[in-house]
Amino acid sequence: MTEPLLRAIDVSKDFAFSRSLLDVVRSKPAKAVHALNGVSLDVKRGETLGIVGESGCGKSTLARCLVRLHECDGGRVVFNGTDISKLSGADRRAFNARVQMIFQDPYSSLNPRMTVRQILSEALRVHKMRPADQIDARVAELLDLVRLPQDAADRHPHAFSGGQRQRIGIARALAVEPEVLVADELVSALDVSVQAQVVNLLLELQDRLSLTVVFVAHDLRLVRHISHRVAVMYLGKVVEVAPTEALFSNPRHPYTQALLAAAPEVDPTRRTRRVAAKGELPSPIDLPTGCLFHTRCPHAFDRCQSDVPPLTSRGPGHIAACHLLQPEPLT
Ligand SMILES: Nc1ncnc2c1ncn2[C@@H]1O[C@H](COP(=O)(O)OP(=O)(O)OP(=O)(O)O)[C@@H](O)[C@H]1O
Ligand code: SF4
Ligand SMILES: [Mg+2]
Known part of the structure; x- marks a missing residue:
């Protein structure tokens, strides 16, 4: 499980920021939201890689790239x-x-006028996955795979609960026999009890079909449960990547430390929810210089304002971008 199958190499992505009419009249220069600012990340064949970080840090933009x-x-x-x-x-x-990508709300991407059989058959036909006479049998297999009853085939998406619709979305993604699933907030919209069922189904499918999974989520407990490794993003950059237990038990980057400290779900005995880090999240339109976290970091020193810290080794399979710690030899 070591070979990178999918790699982001120094990826950046800007979105044009819509100007008000007044700005246009005053000829103010167009601004951009810097959603990704040099993301480098390897996804290894057969692993589940979790991606976490505050809202707006670029997780969905990276998933879409x-x-x-x-x-x-x-x-x-x-x-x-x-x-x-x-x-x-x-x-x-x-x-x-x-x-293949699976979205948070499969309902909006499932055609309400089509039955589940038509939805799955369409994916099979468009990608020429099966000859016409084998399509019904494959639809039956796919329903089995995602643990939906066979009579689901002839119903429409509105007849299903949120969790079942998410299973239909997974079945449609699996119809084309992908190697990689990119799941963006797969279960965020579901009730907690249903979340566990869908996540456990994903774990089972990952193992059974040797899938590589990129799992983007807010819920650190879920990410810990499902991921082999976890990447932490801040303002459109990856600041730390580590095997899951190393990240949760020994976070090295000050931002990861703040993120974990703020999440009561990581330690159920802790009741209060603190903010992830002091101060406001800087605007992605006007990024800080140097280390992007320096405006909120409790350990910031002069160099942090001018020099961008590179991702360097902090232990076996563990990398983090911070000037504070001495790099360890690469492993
Ligand atoms: N299509 C778009 N047009 C303009 N700005 C966008 C677009 N998509 C994302 N952004 C901006 O890019 C930044 C990153 O957004 P993104 O949706 O990737 O964050 P996220 O980490 O997925 O957030 P969340 O946890 O809330 O889903 C945000 O500032 C967001 O407003
Ligand atoms: S480089 Fe400086 S500002 Fe950035 S996380 Fe490390 S100590 Fe904090
Ligand atoms: Mg998102």
Whole structure:
């Protein structure tokens, strides 16, 4: 489980910031939201990689760049050794099948006028996954795989609960036999009891089908439960990556430390929810210089305002970007 299958290399992504009419009249320069600011991250074959960080830190933007729903402005995303921005035609369609994204709200992406059979058959036909006479059998297999009853095939999406709809979304993603699933807030909209069922289904499928999973979520407890490794993002940058237990038991980056300290769910005996770090989250339109966390970091010193800290080794498979700690030899 060591070979990187999907890599983000120094990826950046800006969104044009819509100007008010007054700004346009006054010819104020257009501004941009710097959503990703040089993200580098490896997703290893067969692993589940969790991605966490405060709201607005760029998790969804990164997820969308990984599946090429967004084009990167800088850097590149590499799948199986190939820069995905260079793919076109049949190669691009093959990539789209091999790397599938599942969204928080599958209802909005499931056509309400189609039955589940039609939804799954369409995915099978578009990607030529099965000859016509084998499609019904494959639909039955897919329903089994996501633990939905066979009579679900002839019902419409509105007939299902949120958890069941999420299973239909997973079945549709699996129809094209992907290698990678990118799940963005897969269960955030579901009740806690249903969340556990869907997450356990994902764990089972990951093992059974040897899937590689990128699991983006707010809920640190869920991420800890499901992930082999976890990446922490702050203001569009990855600040720490580590094997899950190392990250939760020995976070090295001051931001990760603040994030974990603020999450009562990581330690159920702690009742109060503190803010992730002191001060306001800086605007992604006007990024701080140097270390992006310096305006809120309790350990900041002069160099933090001018020099960008690189990601360096902090232990086996553990990297963090902070000037404070001496790098350890790469492992
Ligand atoms: N399509 C877009 N147009 C303009 N700005 C965008 C767009 N998508 C994201 N942004 C901005 O980019 C930044 C990162 O957003 P993103 O949705 O990736 O964060 P996130 O970590 O997924 O947040 P959350 O945890 O709330 O889902 C935010 O400032 C957001 O407002
Ligand atoms: S580099 Fe400086 S500001 Fe950034 S996390 Fe480390 S100590 Fe804090
Ligand atoms: Mg998001």
